[in-house]
Amino acid sequence: MLRVIFTLGSVLMLIAELPIQSAFAETPIEVLATFKVEAAGTPGFQEFSATRGENFFKTKHNHNLSCSTCHTDNPAAQGKHSETDKIIKPLAPAANEERFTDMKKVAKWFKRNCNDVLDRECTAQEKGDVITYLLTIHK
Amino acid sequence: MLFHIKNFTRNVAVALAMSATLSVAQADDHDGQKRTADNARWKSECSACHVAYPPGMLPAESWRAIMSGLDKHFGSDASLDAASASEITAFLEKNASAKKYNASGKPLLRITETRSFKSEHSEVSTSVWKNPKVKSPANCGACHTKAESGDFNEDDVKIPK
Structure with a gap:
């Protein structure tokens, strides 16, 4: 009897854990590791740096735009689309647990936003620096 | 039989009334665009x-x-x-x-x-x-x-x- 209860309990615990395990495809650390593998193979690679990432994030590149134009200077705060005013949820994982948990989504948005802000795709070094910076942000 | 005819007449009347309401609603300025399709x-x-x-x-x-x-x-x-x-x-x-x-x-x-x-x-x-x-x-x-x-x-x- 005890064994049945125990088994039943384990099954229930397993079921309870399932949604947590399958909620996100990746963790921000895993996403960052993917960019590190990519960046390490390029000439002039430097260890990812939060300071460089912050600088890149806040610097105006082309068209007088920076990452912070829409995401604001505080990545833990809500942002706003510069054209449509649509609310953008916080970018820092500490403030929004969904961020950087789906590599496909990460790739889609880096491609779009870098093309808009820099007229080119960002390098793995730049992406890694920015994520490293975002991971240092606390709520 | 009579019951069936009565029933049929009533159903037709209801259907006619409903379609009349519908066409009024569609002609109305306040129907706006309502999304029905979704994906x-x-x-x-x-x-x-x-x-x-x-x-x-x-x-x-x-x-x-x-x-x-x-x-x-x-x-x-x-x-x-x-x-x-x-x-x-x-x-x-x-x-x-x-x-x-x-x-x-x-x-x-x-x-x-x-x-x-x-x-x-x-x-x-x-x-x-x-x-x-x-x-x-x-x-x-x-x-x-x-x-x-x-x-x-x-x-x-x-x-x-």
Whole structure:
């Protein structure tokens, strides 16, 4: 009897854990590791740096735009689309647990936003620096 | 038998009454555009940057033109992976407006240039469009409080001060 209860309990615990395990495809650390593998193979690679990432994030590149134009200077705060005013949820994982948990989504948005802000795709070094910076942000 | 005839007559009467109500509602100025068609991918992708404009607001040829130029989408890169793009294009085409807008021979890309948009908004003054809270005629949700759910009924319009 005890064994049945125990088994039943384990099954229930397993079921309870399932949604947590399958909620996100990746963790921000895993996403960052993917960019590190990519960046390490390029000439002039430097260890990812939060300071460089912050600088890149806040610097105006082309068209007088920076990452912070829409995401604001505080990545833990809500942002706003510069054209449509649509609310953008916080970018820092500490403030929004969904961020950087789906590599496909990460790739889609880096491609779009870098093309808009820099007229080119960002390098793995730049992406890694920015994520490293975002991971240092606390709520 | 008599019972059946009575029943039939009553059903016909009910049906007629319902269709009369329906046509009145459709002719009414307050029916607005109500979204009935839905697709999860269309909703999540298009609403990432703006209101997911209902497919019925543009004809199929316009949607095809928009979807084939997503890398330069009104000044922004809105490119999608091939599978998402083809699913969304099919959904838009299937539920597109049957009206033809391309008087110039080119498909219209902006809903704001359609005749229906212009006539529905003819009473809106220029000061409303210039209000920073409205910002752009593309910002449906500024006045149409239920735009997110595809409901553009005039009764739910609240023009910001």
